[in-house]
Amino acid sequence: MQLSSVEIEILKIIEENHKLSVESIALMAMCSEETVRKTIEKLEYEKIIMSYPTLINWSKVEGQEGVIAMIDVKVTPKRGVGFDEVAERISRFPEVSSLYLMSGAYDLSITVEGKTMNQIAAFVSDKLSTIENVVSTTTHFMLKKYKHDGVSFNSGNDDKDRRMVVSP
Amino acid sequence: MKHDYEHYLSQTAKELQPSGIRKFFDLAASMEDVISLGVGEPDFITPWSIREATILSLEQGFTSYTANAGLLELREEITTYLATRFGVHYNPNNQIIVTIGASQAIDLAFRAILNQGDEVLIVEPAFVSYAPLVAIAGGKPVAVSTSPVNGFKVTAEQIEAAITEKTKAILLCSPNNPTGSMLTKDELTEIAEIIQKYDLIVVSDEIYAELSYDEDFCSVAAIEGMYERTILINGFSKGFAMTGWRLGFLAAPKEFFEVMLKIHQYTTMCAPNMLQRGAVEALRNTYPEVESMRNSYRRRRNYVVQTLNQMGLECHTPGGAFYVFPSIRSTGLSSEQFAEELLMQEKVAVVPGHVFGESGEGYIRCSYATSMEQLQEALKRIQRFIEKKGVYADSQSEKVNAR
Ligand SMILES: Cc1ncc(COP(=O)(O)O)c(C=O)c1O
Numbered sequence: 327m328q329l330s331s332v333e334i335e336i337l338k339i340i341e342e343n344h345k346l347s348v349e350s351i352a353l354m355a356m357c358s359e360e361t362v363r364k365t366i367e368k369l370e371y372e373k374i375i376m377s378y379p380t381l382i383n384w385s386k387v388e389g390q391e392g393v394i395a396m397i398d399v400k401v402t403p404k405r406g407v408g409f410d411e412v413a414e415r416i417s418r419f420p421e422v423s424s425l426y427l428m429s430g431a432y433d434l435s436i437t438v439e440g441k442t443m444n445q446i447a448a449f450v451s452d453k454l455s456t457i458e459n460v461v462s463t464t465t466h467f468m469l470k471k472y473k474h475d476g477v478s479f480n481s482g483n484d485d486k487d488r489r490m491v492v493s494p
Numbered sequence: 495m496k497h498d499y500e501h502y503l504s505q506t507a508k509e510l511q512p513s514g515i516r517k518f519f520d521l522a523a524s525m526e527d528v529i530s531l532g533v534g535e536p537d538f539i540t541p542w543s544i545r546e547a548t549i550l551s552l553e554q555g556f557t558s559y560t561a562n563a564g565l566l567e568l569r570e571e572i573t574t575y576l577a578t579r580f581g582v583h584y585n586p587n588n589q590i591i592v593t594i595g596a597s598q599a600i601d602l603a604f605r606a607i608l609n610q611g612d613e614v615l616i617v618e619p620a621f622v623s624y625a626p627l628v629a630i631a632g633g634k635p636v637a638v639s640t641s642p643v644n645g646f647k648v649t650a651e652q653i654e655a656a657i658t659e660k661t662k663a664i665l666l667c668s669p670n671n672p673t674g675s676m677l678t679k680d681e682l683t684e685i686a687e688i689i690q691k692y693d694l695i696v697v698s699d700e701i702y703a704e705l706s707y708d709e710d711f712c713s714v715a716a717i718e719g720m721y722e723r724t725i726l727i728n729g730f731s732k733g734f735a736m737t738g739w740r741l742g743f744l745a746a747p748k749e750f751f752e753v754m755l756k757i758h759q760y761t762t763m764c765a766p767n768m769l770q771r772g773a774v775e776a777l778r779n780t781y782p783e784v785e786s787m788r789n790s791y792r793r794r795r796n797y798v799v800q801t802l803n804q805m806g807l808e809c810h811t812p813g814g815a816f817y818v819f820p821s822i823r824s825t826g827l828s829s830e831q832f833a834e835e836l837l838m839q840e841k842v843a844v845v846p847g848h849v850f851g852e853s854g855e856g857y858i859r860c861s862y863a864t865s866m867e868q869l870q871e872a873l874k875r876i877q878r879f880i881e882k883k884g885v886y887a888d889s890q891s892e893k894v895n896a897r
Pocket of ligand 1: 494596598699737
């Protein structure tokens with residue numbers, strides 16, 4: 327879809343910070359608040375804006391740590407529908423947080439989130455590997471998150487303002 | 495024996511005015527939880543690949559001096575950069591010097607061209623170092639005042655009116671600190687005519703060249719007839735978010751280069767080796783980062799200018815740098831009073847305009863090189879401050895109330 331430069335500007339602004347008020351976005355993009363409202367509505371409707379996720383570092387919250395696994399899956403593609411049908415089917419499981427078709431040694435890369443290791447093990451053995459066309463699975467448990475979707479999970483040293491209060 | 499220190503000290507050094515910025519720094523630094531719009535440097539950390547290249551150069555043991563003028567590799571990158579970005583062509587072997595910030599480059603330029611009593615025109619409001627550096631080099635700074643009538647841009651007439659027998663050079667800074675105003679190619683061309691007519695030298699401080707938002711930046715050296723009489727100064731501080739690195743450079747005809755290099759050689763030897771290697775990476779590979787920082791500043795500028803105007807602090811739209819320079823005349827306060835009371839009552843630091851010369855009185859410098867969250871909060875506090883003062887003109891109070 328072809329977007330105008332103002333629409334792209336609005337997208338870039340909310341990509342960086344979706345908490346800004348409509349008023350602030352309008353001032354930054356030099357357009358009316360009406361334009362901002364309409365643009366956001368349209369882009370949501372067109373599914374160009376997919377969602378406004380909040381990135382939470384659960385590992386910092388006691389009792390909420392959870393387990394994440396990345397699973398490499400080999401499948402035999404089905405005639406006519408290729409990988410799409412089996413991928414669709416897998417993506418419907420609520421445990422699956424992302425799913426990609428990959429080039430290389432395996433076909434699908436799945437990220438699964440669960441409360442415990444057992445929960446993930448059960449998902450793999452009961453649900454995933456029993457799907458017709460799934461040939462093999464390799465499960466990797468994630469040990470620690472350093473960066474996710476462009477955001478660093480470290481102590482955030484880079485965000486600290488180390489400048490003097492007033493400078494020339 | 496009692497020492498007479500007055501007697502020991504250099505007359506020129508004694509007569510230098512302490513920077514007004516310093517006073518504000520001391521005041522603001524003594525307070526906690528201050529939101530600062532008083533900072534003259536990027537809020538971004540230097541792009542990682544530049545830091546990485548520097549770390550690598552240290553690992554590889556590049557810890558010696560470099561050539562006096564700087565690493566040839568870096569001078570070559572600078573030459574390419576100036577040619578491709580601004581269309582000005584220099585020879586890396588005898589026209590470029592890598593300096594300790596643009597600051598040292600300005601110092602070198604004045605020391606190289608000034609004789610006792612030579613006058614240098616300084617367009618005010620101006621960066622705080624110019625006049626003192628002219629004085630240190632034995633020259634006499636002469637202020638050329640600009641006003642918001644034409645967006646703080648100096649005109650050819652204003653320059654001509656300030657020229658005397660003794661005028662040797664003019665310092666131009668565009669985009670400007672503190673006003674953010676930027677001279678277009680046409681405006682520079684008119685100014686260039688006067689400069690040529692009176693046979694002056696231009697010291698052109700182009701440190702904010704990368705931070706121009708509405709129009710392409712034009713270097714004075716690219717204007718016809720100006721190359722031969724321009725000392726071009728630029729650096730990495732602002733556009734590449736490298737203030738603490740203390741790296742800048744100058745480009746000039748080789749006759750100027752030779753004299754400046756002599757001084758540089760005796761006073762500094764060379765800029766730090768490993769940092770110059772980081773600068774090579776900056777010029778080679780960080781254009782996307784520079785552009786993304788520029789876009790971020792532009793959006794914040796739009797927000798800040800319009801918000802200040804809405805609350806009744808009249809403010810022109812600056813074409814570059816990361817400062818706005820709104821008038822605070824409507825409050826009836828001096829710029830010093832305004833800045834001090836705002837700091838004490840609302841904990842927002844701004845720099846009073848008079849620090850940048852007499853024509854800055856009645857204005858404050860606000861830097862928008864700060865996060866949107868901080869800017870929003872700071873502007874809310876400024877609005878509360880001027881509402882409490884209750885001294886702004888009627889027409890403006892209507893505007894605020896209508897919001
Ligand atoms: C107009 C102007 N020139 C020069 C400088 C100094 O730059 P550098 O850090 O490269 O010495 C500054 C810094 O604030 C500035 O605003």
